[in-house]
Amino acid sequence: MDKVDHQKSKVRLRRTLIKTRQSMSVGEWREKSDRICTVLQSSTLFLQARTILAYFSFRQEPDLSPLFANTHHRWGFPRCIGQSLHWHGWTHEESLNINTYGIKEPLPQAPTIDPEEVDLILVPSVACDYRGYRLGYGGGYYDRLLSSPEWLTKPTIGIVFDFAYLPQLPVENWDQPLQAVLTETTNVIYPETG
Incomplete structure (x- = not known):
């Protein structure tokens, strides 16, 4: 498969999976999201983490917000600035902005979180595969x-629904496998990346 076909394949797969995700009823989405939160709370990587980078659900991504009131963890969320993600602390009492993509994010004055403070990154994904690669x-x-040096060794968990946990995804040479993938029924840690 050449590079153009490879990209078209990723675009088609992304479109299909997002459509499937958005076709879930609100009740099914809430139930599966709650199950993901339950599985995550029993994950060793989660239990050992103090500072966790997460995301606010967008387009019916798995919703982790019930966990954000847990004050045992310090929560960080991304702000898109240029081509980069910048991480800011946030507590469930604080206000949020909506960015140009329509995604919630902390206010610009929220305290920043540096890489050395981070124990775990919960990575939003369209899909993940059995090797730990993700489709964003x-x-x-x-x-x-x-792939940047200061983040390369941080534990990562891709968060997807079962239907988006696939045997194999198209992979580019710059793709970094995640350390673990978690769905509403599965928590898989990949020893070769851990």
Whole structure:
């Protein structure tokens, strides 16, 4: 498969999976999201983490917000600035902005979180495969983040629904495998990346 076909394949797969995700009823989405939160709370990587980078659900991504009131963890969320993600602390009492993509993010004056403070990154994904690779939204924000030296060794968990946990995804040479993938029924840690 040449590079153009490879990209078209990723675009088609991304479109199909997002459509499937958005076709879930609100009740099914809430139930599966709650199950993901339950599985995550029993994950060793989660239990050992103090500072966790997460995301606000967008386009019916798995919703982790019930966990954000847990004050045992310090929570960080991304702000898109240029081509990069910048991480800011946030507590559930604080206000949020809506960025140009329509995604919630902390206010600009929220305290920043430096890489050395981070114990775990919960990575939003369109899909993940059995090897730990993820399919994102095509903007490359997480690819750039996870391949930079200061973030390369941070534990990562891709969060997807079962239907988006696939045997194999198209992979580019810059793609970084995640350390683990978690769905509403599965928590898989990949020893070769851990």
